[in-house]
Amino acid sequence: MKSVTVALAVAAVAMPLTAAAKTKIRVQSVISAKADEVTMLRDYADNVKALTNGEVEIEILPAGAIVGVKETLDAVDKGLVEGGFAWTHYWSGKHPATMLFGSPAAGAGLGIDNIAWVSWYMFGGGKELYNELWDEMGVNVKGIMLQPVGPEALGWFKEPINSMDDFRKYRFRAPPGIPGQAYNDIGVAAVAMGGGDILPALEKGTIDAAEWCCPKPDSVFGFQKILKNYYLQGLHQVVVNADMYINKDVWNSISPENQRAMEVAADASLMRAMAYRIYENGKALKDLTENHGVVLHDTPKDYFPEYMNAVSNIFDKHKKENPFFLKVWTSMRDFADVAVPFWAGAQTTNANLGNAYVESKK
Template sequence: MFEFRSLTKYAAAVALGATAFASTAAAEVTIRVQSVIPAKADEVFMLEDFAADVKALTNGEVIIEVLPAGAVVGVRETLDAVDSGLIEGGFAWTHYWSGKHPAAMLFGSPVAGAGVGIDNIAFVSWFQYGGGKELYDQLWEEMGVNVKGFMLQPVGPEALGWFKEPIASMEDFRKYRFRTPPGIPGQTYKDIGVASVAMGGGDILPALEKGTIDAAEWCCPKPDSVFGFQKVLKHYYLQGLHQVVVNADLYINGDVYDSLTPMQQKAMEVAANASLSKSMSYRIYENGKALKDLVENHGVILHDTPADYFSEYMAAAKASLEKNAEENEFFAKVWQSQKDFAEIAVPFWAGAQTSNANLGRAFADTLKN
């Protein structure tokens, strides 16, 4: 009996040691994620929040290490570096890779709400329940890259942007060299005669300071203020169509993702779904605080966007969407999915949001008195 108990204790000790060793080994999974923007940006703050959730959900087994833009490769090489395994992960906006496939825009920045009135909240609905996620997973196959993508940070609508002088019409707008996002949203500006210049986030403020560009858009009040646009430009226009919704995404090398356990993969999925909600919640409050600060403490003048912008940009966006759908089968498939979703969801959502917008504007007007 004594020998049996001793053997049992020994077996238990061995099993405990093996479990501890396995846990220790699992804890060494580190995924380096290079961002395309500076470390101080709000998007990076939210990415680090996502990383903290992944670490907690995996009991410290998966560590996501966020690297700043340019740490290993240039911004434009980010996705290729993830594909090749040079870095384990990348963080950017999927429309940055429209040169690899035009449908990337429909996931990263569906121009003018995909032409069917999809805002950031409706976009998440399409992604999670309207077939978007399955098409998103297919996108990487269409691009021919070894990548697993996660949507993390929907935001919108983005501001039209910052200008040196007030613009009363599209005629005024066309006088400026204007930073835009890459891909179809930026091309649509060119189609209506705006001197569109595509560049990464980290290059915008230096370009404004040097006079390479005269006006710019980036995102919304908080990210814009973090970048420091108010130091150079003072005229700010909130309403824009180029990115009614835009998403910052995480890319993981496919082999690295496949090496994770099913539990670790599920943890990343759960953390990503949480990020979709948390990023929108964070943005509303932070943008509100930032806009108040910009106007009250930095001399920023808030303007309404000229009416002719909306008609010109919307018509050009629709033409661009139709052209790309004619030329690319997968683009057409994704856009049709968004249109089918919008046919069902947008009449309800737009009607409901009209009440919310009118109520909010009525309250905001009382603050001006």
């Protein structure tokens, strides 16, 4: 009996260990490989590789590598590519509720800023609703929220604007969907176009004012070469969230332990992306104002009530027409009723503290 036990033990040692199955996920982005969002997507990919001991590897492909930008989500759904990377609201043509996850204009009309949105997403029921979204849209996709940004700048103008009447004189590049529609509703000639088309359009005079994001991405696009008047405070994208999409069959093929590692890395990415953006935008704004002749202005006060009212009217329409939109918005409202009074008061302290420091440097 002893000899049999020894033989079995020797055989077990001699047998090669079975290597864990490896998963390679190609993720096609909708933007340039040089963009900050892709820098942080690589950061996420590195963390996933480390946490899964190399069993899950994410390869990032540039926009258009396999399919056109507008076909990215459909390609993931059909399995033409394992993953995609964009902003949830890019798919608002498939479902209006995507706007509440990717770009809830004017804080969803509820006073929710980018940090409060993450609180709702992680602890107020948002993640569960985000997971429901893909089934609601009828796509074979697992979504992973990665990068909150905001608030985005109002934008760039040839001349200072002192009122909404001044604003309405411009042909203005604005985001598609609800943000751009709200501008049109208040009489701003809003034109939707891709990021790479904005500077050429400004150079040709097709548009004469524009927004894209924030100081760092805006400066990379080179808006400061043409426009010098910059306004930081805007409501159209107080919250903007980039996310990754994985074909559901691919996701289900990943072990539960590695799925959990990817979700933990995603939660970490929410904070890492936000922290990265604060410093990068700060450096860029300093460079723009000190070295490129950019003048920083405060947004006209009459902009805020006009834009907020326009967004509220659009939301009311979608709440009446789409039950899932209403379900998500109601969850956000219930969260806002509890969290926003506290957070708004706390943020006032933070803003006053920061402004006091800025004034002391003058």
